[in-house]
Amino acid sequence: MTSSPPVPPQPHCSSSSADPGSMPVVFASELSKAFGRHSAAVTALDRVTVGFEAERFTSIMGPSGSGKSTLLHCLAGLERPTSGSVVIGGSDLSRLSEAQLTTLRRDHLGFVFQAFNLVPTLTAEENITLSERIGGRRVDRQWVAHLVQVLDLGDRLRHRPSELSGGQQQRVAIARALAHRPTVVFADEPTGNLDSHTGGEVLRFLRLAVEQLGQTIVMVTHDPAAAAHTHRVVFLRDGRVEAETRNPSTEDILARLAPRRTAT
């Protein structure tokens, strides 16, 4: 039988980050994912081995179709890999039942999507605490107040999503993702619907969540300027990890992407 859902380490308020190279909190080993069968089979991931360190902001980049979303979905237990394993906070996802995976996602993971996915009829504050209230869990008011302060949402809590700017809506979505102190937040193109100024603001808040709140974030992005806000960039190509770089500038990332562009 499968083991019980994990109790991964909780992030904490901290001004310092874990050293690079510390034990990964999310680890994928020899991860492969194929869609379809026989002649129609597509290999989206091909034996990917990669770790994501605690209290770090990591981005995943690569050309369209390189496997970024598939990797994020497998890491987050939204998709089952064809082979290989994902371990989060010491728990091997392949050993969890669907019900246990759902519990793990609810209790230990946070998600930020391009489309914000806020409930339009609820206020910002109600959206932030929604999953606690649905799950019958206690809302940690002190922690939520801290999030609201860091994300600069104090004067927007009574507003509904339609009364907020795109950047404010995404900050509400970030606060919601962080409200239960997840082990890791997975972000899929979180600035894809925002103009570059607002997107930059959201990325600074994500970075603050890592630097000041001790959060671990893994983000898929197409945008070199967005990836430049992260501590580390993992480059995928054809379903494999091709390279990675730490503390890159936008220019570093563009330089890495440039030869691939001319090669295609």
Ligand SMILES: Nc1ncnc2c1ncn2[C@@H]1O[C@H](COP(=O)(O)OP(=O)(O)OP(=O)(O)O)[C@@H](O)[C@H]1O
């Ligand atoms: N449900 C699916 N069924 C069949 N093929 C799929 C499915 N999902 C993804 N693929 C294929 O797997 C490969 C990787 O797709 P994936 O969406 O992970 O790439 P990506 O790097 O996120 O692309 P993009 O940047 O365009 O979003 C692609 O060839 C894609 O067509």
